[in-house]
Amino acid sequence: MSTSTTSASPPGTQDPPEPPPSPARPARRGLRRSLRRDWQLYSLAVLPLLFLLVFRYLPMIGNVIAFRRFEPGGSILGEQWVGLRYVRMFLTDPTFWQVFRNTLWLGALTLVLCFPVPIVLALLLNEVRRRSLKRFVQSVSYLPHFLSIVIVAGITLQTLAADGPVNQVLGWFGHDPVRFIQEPGWFRTIYVGSEIWQTAGWGTILYLAALTTIDEDLYEAARIDGANRWKQIWHITLPGIRPTMITLLILNIGTFMAVGFEKILLLYNPLTYPTADVLSTYVYRSGVESNSFSYAAAIGLFEAVVGLVLITTANQLSRRTTGTSLW
Numbered sequence: 001m002s003t004s005t006t007s008a009s010p011p012g013t014q015d016p017p018e019p020p021p022s023p024a025r026p027a028r029r030g031l032r033r034s035l036r037r038d039w040q041l042y043s044l045a046v047l048p049l050l051f052l053l054v055f056r057y058l059p060m061i062g063n064v065i066a067f068r069r070f071e072p073g074g075s076i077l078g079e080q081w082v083g084l085r086y087v088r089m090f091l092t093d094p095t096f097w098q099v100f101r102n103t104l105w106l107g108a109l110t111l112v113l114c115f116p117v118p119i120v121l122a123l124l125l126n127e128v129r130r131r132s133l134k135r136f137v138q139s140v141s142y143l144p145h146f147l148s149i150v151i152v153a154g155i156t157l158q159t160l161a162a163d164g165p166v167n168q169v170l171g172w173f174g175h176d177p178v179r180f181i182q183e184p185g186w187f188r189t190i191y192v193g194s195e196i197w198q199t200a201g202w203g204t205i206l207y208l209a210a211l212t213t214i215d216e217d218l219y220e221a222a223r224i225d226g227a228n229r230w231k232q233i234w235h236i237t238l239p240g241i242r243p244t245m246i247t248l249l250i251l252n253i254g255t256f257m258a259v260g261f262e263k264i265l266l267l268y269n270p271l272t273y274p275t276a277d278v279l280s281t282y283v284y285r286s287g288v289e290s291n292s293f294s295y296a297a298a299i300g301l302f303e304a305v306v307g308l309v310l311i312t313t314a315n316q317l318s319r320r321t322t323g324t325s326l327w
Contacts, residue, residue: 066298072291086298096282096299103278106264107256109192115252117196118203119245123233125204126211141201153266156194157181181267184275191267191276195260206248207241214240246324254311257303279303 035042066086068078090096128134160166160180167177180186222232261280268276287296319325
């Protein structure tokens with residue numbers, strides 16, 4: 001009678017257990033399988049990604065001239081390392097701080113006055129029951145968005161000129177012509193007013209789309225409970241579009257420092273510099289007109305850092321308070 005015996009390994013010499021399969025391998029296989037299956041859809045993202053790479057990320061390399069002395073015709077990355085010289089220059093420049101205050105003023109006024117207008121307009125349009133009237137108001141309010149900024153600035157300048165329609169109406173009431181375009185005190189009103197006129201209608205599109213996602217049964221239940229239209233808007237409509245509102249608010253805060261460069265450049269003049277000159281126009285005059293490219297790059301980098309801090313802070317506050325955030 002034979003007995004089969006199995007030799008046991010001495011203690012301490014057992015083979016180590018096999019490691020579990022890495023989760024990266026199934027993920028890679030799934031990505032490859034998805035690329036082979038839906039390569040037509042992924043190919044649509046090639047051009048947008050190339051655009052971002054060429055026009056958004058590659059230009060960031062040029063920020064190095066904020067710390068190097070750049071001379072036109074020389075090396076594209078500057079000739080000599082100067083450290084924080086240009087940063088100290090604009091921090092001690094009184095003109096920079098005046099421009100910085102103007103940027104904060106225009107950014108704050110644009111955010112406070114322009115952001116709520118599309119929300120109010122969308123709520124009003126949502127209450128309109130006549131489709132013909134609703135379409136007419138939408139078309140009229142959307143139209144300025146499709147106009148070029150040059151045309152918008154030209155209409156604004158012609159309307160507020162000394163012999164323009166506004167001063168003609170004031171003349172009918174016995175008022176002297178007002179130099180709206182040459183008076184620094186009027187510039188902020190002119191800029192914010194033109195910005196509201198141009199962007200309010202287009203901004204309502206997102207809010208009207210968000211309003212269509214609200215369940216009608218909620219309004220029916222509110223009416224049964226005796227809620228009027230104002231209470232329905234406050235307790236149902238506004239909470240329903242709150243994620244859209246917060247997302248757009250965070251994006252607007254991120255562009256807080258980048259006040260409309262093109263429109264300001266077309267509307268302002270040396271007489272309105274005390275209230276109209278902002279960081280973007282100051283960078284343009286310093287870099288392009290005065291050939292101080294390193295100085296302008298330092299100011300532009302400062303503006304970008306401030307914008308990054310603002311959007312990051314707003315995103316974190318929104319996540320902690322409302323639970324809605326961009327990332």
